[in-house]
Amino acid sequence: MSELIKLHNVSLKAADMVEEGRVHKALYSDPAIFEQELDKVFNHTWVFIGHESEVPEAGSYKTAWVGRQPVILSRDRKMNLHVLQNRCRHRGATVCEGRKGKTKSFTCPYHGWGYALDGELRALPKPEEYEGVLDKAELPLMRLRHESYRGMVFATFRDDIEPLESFLGGAKKWIDLFMKQGGGYPVKVLGEHRFNFPGNWKIQLENTTDAYHFPIIHKSFVSSLDDATADIFDFLHGDGFVEDLGNGHSVMVMIPELIDLEADLDQPIPERFSELAVALREEGRSEEEVKRLVRAAHGTGFNLNLFPNVSCSMAFFRVLRPVSVNETEIQHVALGGEGAPLPFNRKRMRLHEHFQGPMGFGTPDDGEAWERVQKGSLAGTDGWILVNRGMGKLRQSADGNVAGAVCSETGMRGAYRQYKKMMAAAEE
Amino acid sequence: MTSNTELLNKVAEFIWYEADLLDHKEYQDWLGLWSAAGLYIVPTDIHETDYLNTLNLALDDADMRRMRVARLESGESVSADAAGNTVRMVSRIRLLEAGEELVIARCAMTLNELRHGKLITYPADMEYHLLPVEGGFRIERKVVRLLHAEGFLRTVSFIF
Ligand code: FES
Ligand SMILES: [Fe+2]
Numbered sequence: 001m002s003e004l005i006k007l008h009n010v011s012l013k014a015a016d017m018v019e020e021g022r023v024h025k026a027l028y029s030d031p032a033i034f035e036q037e038l039d040k041v042f043n044h045t046w047v048f049i050g051h052e053s054e055v056p057e058a059g060s061y062k063t064a065w066v067g068r069q070p071v072i073l074s075r076d077r078k079m080n081l082h083v084l085q086n087r088c089r090h091r092g093a094t095v096c097e098g099r100k101g102k103t104k105s106f107t108c109p110y111h112g113w114g115y116a117l118d119g120e121l122r123a124l125p126k127p128e129e130y131e132g133v134l135d136k137a138e139l140p141l142m143r144l145r146h147e148s149y150r151g152m153v154f155a156t157f158r159d160d161i162e163p164l165e166s167f168l169g170g171a172k173k174w175i176d177l178f179m180k181q182g183g184g185y186p187v188k189v190l191g192e193h194r195f196n197f198p199g200n201w202k203i204q205l206e207n208t209t210d211a212y213h214f215p216i217i218h219k220s221f222v223s224s225l226d227d228a229t230a231d232i233f234d235f236l237h238g239d240g241f242v243e244d245l246g247n248g249h250s251v252m253v254m255i256p257e258l259i260d261l262e263a264d265l266d267q268p269i270p271e272r273f274s275e276l277a278v279a280l281r282e283e284g285r286s287e288e289e290v291k292r293l294v295r296a297a298h299g300t301g302f303n304l305n306l307f308p309n310v311s312c313s314m315a316f317f318r319v320l321r322p323v324s325v326n327e328t329e330i331q332h333v334a335l336g337g338e339g340a341p342l343p344f345n346r347k348r349m350r351l352h353e354h355f356q357g358p359m360g361f362g363t364p365d366d367g368e369a370w371e372r373v374q375k376g377s378l379a380g381t382d383g384w385i386l387v388n389r390g391m392g393k394l395r396q397s398a399d400g401n402v403a404g405a406v407c408s409e410t411g412m413r414g415a416y417r418q419y420k421k422m423m424a425a426a427e428e
Numbered sequence: 429m430t431s432n433t434e435l436l437n438k439v440a441e442f443i444w445y446e447a448d449l450l451d452h453k454e455y456q457d458w459l460g461l462w463s464a465a466g467l468y469i470v471p472t473d474i475h476e477t478d479y480l481n482t483l484n485l486a487l488d489d490a491d492m493r494r495m496r497v498a499r500l501e502s503g504e505s506v507s508a509d510a511a512g513n514t515v516r517m518v519s520r521i522r523l524l525e526a527g528e529e530l531v532i533a534r535c536a537m538t539l540n541e542l543r544h545g546k547l548i549t550y551p552a553d554m555e556y557h558l559l560p561v562e563g564g565f566r567i568e569r570k571v572v573r574l575l576h577a578e579g580f581l582r583t584v585s586f587i588f
Contacts, residue, residue, distance in 0.1 A: 099578060191472060191483025196580040220505035224495040329580045334483045342481065349483045354492070359470060359485040361499055364583035368507035371544070 015424035018416045021388030025377040028200040028385075034325035037201075041308050041422050042067030046147075046154040046167050048310035048319060049073050049083055053151060053188040053338060054100060059117060062100035065321050066155060071144060072096050072106070073153060076117040081148070083155040084119045084141040095141065106141070115141050150179050151187060152310075152317075170245035170399060174304040178312040180261040183296030183344060184289070185337030190349055193332040193357025197367045199374030201322035202419075204330060207366060208303050208311035208318055209242060209252045209411025211235065212389065217369050221361040224354075229272050240301075240406030242390075243397045248307025248418025250411030254314075255301025265291045273297055279343035293344045296337075297351070305411055307418050316352060326374055332356040332363070387412040432526055439533045440521050442565050443556065447518050447537075450587050455497040458587070463559055463566040468493055470588060474553070474573040485577065485584075500585065511585040512542035518554070531558040531565065537572070539588060548582055551575040 014033045017024035027033060049064045050073050061074040063086065070086040072095075086094045088108040095106040095115060105122065106115040114123045119141035124130070146155040147164035149172065154164050165172065179187050197204075207213070215222065215236060222230050235254040242252045253259060265288070269277045273294045280290045299315025311318040317333040334352040336345035355362035377385070390408025397403040404410035449458045462468075470485040479487055488496060500508045516539040525532035532555065539550040557569035572588040574581070 193472065193483070193485065194578070194580045195583055197583070217506060220499040220502050220508070223502060223504060224499055346480060349481075350487065353484055353487055357485055358581040358583045361495070364507035364585050365505055367583040368510055368585075 015420045018420040018423075020413060020417075021391055022384040022386050023416055025383045025385050027202060028374060028377045029325060031325045034200075034322070036423065038067045038322065040425060041419065042322070043157050044422060044425070045158075045161065045308060046156050046164050047308070048306065048317075049146065049153045049155045051151050051187070051189050051317070051333070052081070052148060052153060053186070055081065057102065059102045059104060060100070061096060061103060061106075061117070063096060063098065066144065066157065067322060070094060071155065072141075073146075073155075074106075074117045074119075080118070081146065081153065082118050083144040083146040083153070084115075085144065087142070088113055089121065089139040089141065090124075119143055150175050167247055168249070168306070169247055170401060171247075171249040171251070171304060171306055173399075174245070174251045174302065175312060177260060177302075178300055178304060181296045181299055181315060181335065182337035183261075183293040183340055185340040187335050188338035188340075190334040190336045190345060190352075192334060193352075193360070193363075194329065195332075195358040195363065195367065196323070196327060196329045197370050197374075198326055199328060199370045200325060201320050201328045203370045203373050204318075204320045204328055205305070205308065205415055206387070206409075206412045207370065208313055209250050209305045209415070210409070211240065211242075211252055211254055212407040212409075213366075213369065214254075217365045218362050220365065221355060224361055226271055228270055236407050238406065241397070241403050242406060242408050242410040243399070243401045243403040244410055244414035245401060246414070248415045249305060250414045251302050251304045252406065252411055253302040254406055258298055258301030261296050261298070261300060262292070265295060267291075267295070269294050273347070276343055276347045280341055283341055283343070285341065293341065297344060297347050299351075305415065307415050315348065316356060387416065432523060435526055435531065436521065436523055438564070439523065439531060439556075439558065442558065443518055443521065443533070443535060446567075447516050451514050451516055453500075453586075455501060455587070459493060459497060461565075461567050462490065462493065463568050464490055466490065466493075466567050467569050468567075468587075469569065469571045470577070471571065471573060472577055474575075474577050479571075485574075485581075496587065500587070505585070507583060507585040510544070512544075514539055514541045514586050516540070524555075529559070530568070531560060532556065533558065537588075541586065543582070550588070552588065 017027055047066045050062050054062045055073055055075040058075055058077045061072055064071050064073055072084045072086050074082050086096055088095050090113050093108050093110045095108045112125045116122050121136045121139045144155040145159055149164055149168055222233055239256050240253045244250050277290050277294055304312040309320050316335055319331040321329045323329055334349055336348040357363055387409040390404035394402055394404050446461055468488040469479050472483055472485055476482050499505055516537055518535055518537045520536040522534050524534055534555050537552045537554050541548045553573040555571040558565035559568050
C-alpha cells in the first residue's frame, strides 16, 4: 500500500490527485479514497441498474447494486418500475436473493415480513405485539429515485440532482444509435457474463474508452477472425475518434461505418454473416429484412462510456461495480432483439461468447492487463498514471465537443474531470 | 441399478485420459477426441439445457474449439501465457445411458488452478455424450456445469 498520502489527509487530496492528463496512482489503492468514492460518486449520481427488458412482466424482478448497496428492480402489477433497497425494515435482512425471477411479493426469510412489489409493507406475523408500536405504512422497503432512457434504468439516492436526461446530455444521441442494433426490434437482454478482477474500478472505467490497447492485448482474438473481419478491427489508422460528451461521458468511435446501423443497408453480406443470412432467408424473411438484421448483428462501431458504471460497448452493456479498493465485479450483458428471428439472437449470443466473459477470447486478456496495472501501480512511493495521449491534437467535433484521435485518452480525461468535480464536493 | 463394470471402466479410462491431456495442455490430442459435430458447453445457468438459445460461457463447435486451442497456444495471449498449471480430479462417474450408439455419463470434477501464486478451485458437475468407436469413444457433447457459474468468476485461460 502506498504510504505517500497519509490517510488522514485524503479527504483533501483525492480531487487534487487528478490533473488534466495524469492521475496519481494512489487513486487505485488507497482504501480511504475508495470509501469516499462510494459516497461522493456512487451515492451522488445516476447509477445504471439494468434494462427494462430484464423485468418484462408484472412481478418480474432483478437484483442490482448502487455502489456497495444491494437494491431490487421490480415491476408491479400496474407495470410500474420500482428500485428498492434490499433491506428488511425489521432487522435488516435482504428480502430477495438471486439474479432475477418472478414473484408476487418479497417476503423476508427471517421473521416473515411481507412487502408488495412496490415496496409497501403489507403483512407481518403475529401483529398484536406491534399494536401502538409501529405503523406499517411508515415501513416500506426504501425507494430510490429512478428514471429510464431508451429502456436503460438508472437510480440515485439523491432527490435533488438533475433529471437523468439532462445528466446524459450529449450521450443521448449515441444511446439512440446504440439501440438500433435490435435490427428493427426493441433491444432485449439475452443473458450476461459475470467476472471479477483484483483491481480498482477506475482501471475498468478507463478501459472502455481505450482503443490504444485493442490491437496489442487482443491480438489473439484478432487472429481468430477471418481476414475481412480482422480488417474491420484494425481501426487505429482509420477515421475513428473520441469525443468528450460532458458529465464524465464520452464516445469512442472505432468503426465509423458502423455508427448508424440503419444506414448503408445495401452493403454485401460479409462472410461471417453468410450462415445467418441463409438461415433468415430459409425462414422466409425478405431480402430487406435480412440486410437490416445482418447489419444490426455487427453491433455498433462505438463504445459509449457513461459515468460512472456502464458502457454501451459495441454490442453489449458493460457494467462495473466497485467491491473494494482492489476488487471490481463486471457484468457483460448480451443484447438481441425482442421478438427478433431466433437465428439473429443466436448469432448475437455466439458473437458475445466469442469475445466476452470469463471464457471469451478477449476478456481474459483485458483482465490480465488490469490485474497487472493494480499490481504494478504499487511500485514506488510516488508516481502517476498518464492519460495525456492525444492532448496536443484536440479539435472540435461537429457537435461542438472536444474530440481527439480514436486512440487518444480524451474519454478518460473526461471521466476523471467528472470524478475530480464530484470528489472535490464539500462533505455533507 | 444394474452394474456394467466393463463399460464403466472404459468410460472412466476415457474421461481420465481426457482430463490428463487437458491438465498437461496437450490440446492437439484433445481436439482429436471429438466427433465432427461435437459441442463443448459451459453454461451460465446450471439448470439450463437449451444451450443454443441461451448465453453460455462457452459453446464451442469444432471451429471454435480449434480457435480456442490456437489462441491458448499462439503466444499472442498474455492471459494464456500467464496461466499456471491445473490439476483436476474426476470422480463419481455414473452411466445414465449405455446404448450401442450413445453412452451418457455424469461425473464430478474439481479443477484446481494456480494463478499468480493463488490457488483457485472450480467444482463442477460434468455430463458426457460419448459415441462408441473402434478402441474407445468420440465426444459428442461435454457439458461443464460450474457450481459457481452464476457468480463472478475469475477469467479462464485453460480448458475445463
Ligand atoms: S429481519 Fe426481516 S422480518 Fe425480521
Ligand atoms: Fe479490451
